[in-house]
Amino acid sequence: MTLREMFQVINVSASGLPNIGDENSKMQVYAKVLVGKRKKMKTETDEDNETNPAWNCDMSFKLKESEVKQEGAMLVIKLYCKRPRFEEDRYMGEVQKSLCELFNEAAEKYKRRGICGLPLKMAGSETSTGMLRFSYRFNSVKKRVWWKKIFYVSLGFIFVLNT
Template sequence: MECRTFEITLISANNLEKLTRLLRMKVYATVSICGGTEVQRRTPTDRHGGSNPAWNFTARYNLNEQKVQHYGTMLVVKLFSRRRLACDRYVGEVHTSLKELFDIAATGGGSAVLTLPVQIGSANSQGAVRFSYRFGERVSIDKMLLAESVAGWSQC
């Protein structure tokens, strides 16, 4: 089985649509890879940036090479505004294919910095998310070795 590491750093968002006029938005983001590992990672809440939050949050994933090369594997970044007394409010999301990210990064030595527009449903919304990412080298993992290491952990 061949795998790659994928590292994404959510840098910031800018010019997000303000949800309320009275209070400053406290924005956080969740990162997930749909079609691959369903693990969701969450940034800390930016309490001071308002509609221009900054995080510099890094998330790492180990991905099967087949998932990286498949157009159906999507990177999804969802933005939420934290609210104290009610449920957090959805601001919008960014989604793109990992295959497209991989192709862009291949021309830049395995890493790149992108700014993508925030969307709500199928319509473009106000604002953009800036992030950097890097794909690691392809590593081959022997299935038997992987099974032995998992079995060893279960005996502890």
């Protein structure tokens, strides 16, 4: 059996963001969550909280055990402000944290669960403005092998039973 980790980002919220919305409309913010280099998901747009958006989300990522323990594997959460229809959404900033660090912190303290708060690195600025918080957890998942060593012979055919 191959050991895998299920990494879940459960709640994401930000506070103290600068208001970069248009004068005539509310600021609508969403987050893109990237795990490693290939796995990414997006939250719904928070249309109500403007500079303090929050998302009650459950994003699950299946990772190999080696991906979790690899030093360069990162969790990246990027914030965007939704723009009018034909304009590109505006990048606001991001946070980054090593998956290995998250795993080690969660394993030591909270039975493979954790809460993390990081200063948000804003686009085009050396200083951080605002804070991004998220909760997460790791669950071990055993990958089932599709075949078992049980064979059934009937009418000259061999059937492989999956138990």
